[in-house]
Amino acid sequence: MTTNIRFKGGTAVITGAAGGVGGGLARKAASMGMNLVLADLDAGPLDQVARTVDTEVTTVPTDVTDPTALENLAEQAWRRFGRVDLLFNNAGVLRAGLSWEISPEHFQRCLMVNVMGIHHGLRAFVPRLLREGTPAHIVNTASLGGFLCSPMLAPYNASKAAVVSMTESLYGELKMLGAPIGVSVLDPGPVRSGIFAAPFGDGGGNTAVRQFVGFIQGHVNGAGGITPDQSAEHTFTGIEAGRFWILPFPENLDHAFRQRAEGILARRPPEVFVPEQ
Ligand SMILES: NC(=O)c1ccc[n+]([C@@H]2O[C@H](COP(=O)([O-])OP(=O)(O)OC[C@H]3O[C@@H](n4cnc5c(N)ncnc54)[C@H](O)[C@@H]3O)[C@@H](O)[C@H]2O)c1
Secondary structure: OOOOOOOOOEEEEOOOOOHHHHHHHHHHHHHOOOOEEEEEHHHHHHHHHHOOOOOOOEEEOOOOOOOOHHHHHHHHHHHHOOOEEEEEEEOOOOOOOOOOOOOHHHHHHHHHHHHHHHHHHHHHHHHHHHHOOOEEEEEEOOOOHHHOOOOOHHHHHHHHHHHHHHHHHHHHHHHHHOOOEEEEEOOOOOOOOOOOOOOOOOOOOOOOHHHHHHHHHHHHOOOOEEEEHHHHHHHHHHHHOOOEEOOOOOOOOOOHOOOOOHHHHOOOOOOOOOOOO
């Protein structure tokens, strides 16, 4: 099944567009001839991304934790371009810590941005897309943490597991309605970006947590990570193919997905990923 959405001359809306993954999606969408509506917290970094693309762009400072900001984003998108073909609910934050030490504020931040941010996006855009009745596609950004949970990242993992789950629900609902709106859940894989910029918020994190997060951060932002542009290339291949599951590229983590599914069926406890010190 391939998608029949309009790329050339269509409109892509991207939240978290000032960051690594979102910036890559913006450049790729622009290279396919799409107009862009770019959303992130602050205007400055958004404008920087806008300057790197050769297409029509609207930047809309948007905090995805605020439902009225998403309503405004949808309004601006339709006012400027008259259509939305592709929506990336991509904004995200990561917080780390031991499950019993992490503050409620940090846990809530992950849930508010990563989960409620998408919920607000769906509430603002889906009714409008249904009214339009033309083909569209929605991509919700989850993470490996939504499928294969490592220690020390409970708020992030919990939020991303919710993204996987709510995106499966969305897919089923739109299918039941017969709506021409495709849906994907995206695990961009390890992508060099700012996602590890503030894993402890304003501070904290004991030595073991810092070592663990430092290892993952080094891996993702070093040789283990791909660039945002490579990630976006892979994501658009998935969208064009009409895939629901857009999983990490290259496919060297497939064995871990298999191991997890088999482990659950075998009633085995989870594999615990502990990096070598
Ligand atoms: N980089 C990776 O390896 C990786 C892996 C799996 C999933 N992801 C997911 O990809 C998405 C993009 O992350 P990234 O890796 O590009 O990190 P990033 O930090 O570079 O980008 C995230 C962007 O989201 C924005 N953002 C944060 N809170 C926001 C809010 N309340 N409202 C609007 N925008 C907000 C940030 O300002 C930032 O520009 C996230 O959902 C992240 O969880 C990333």
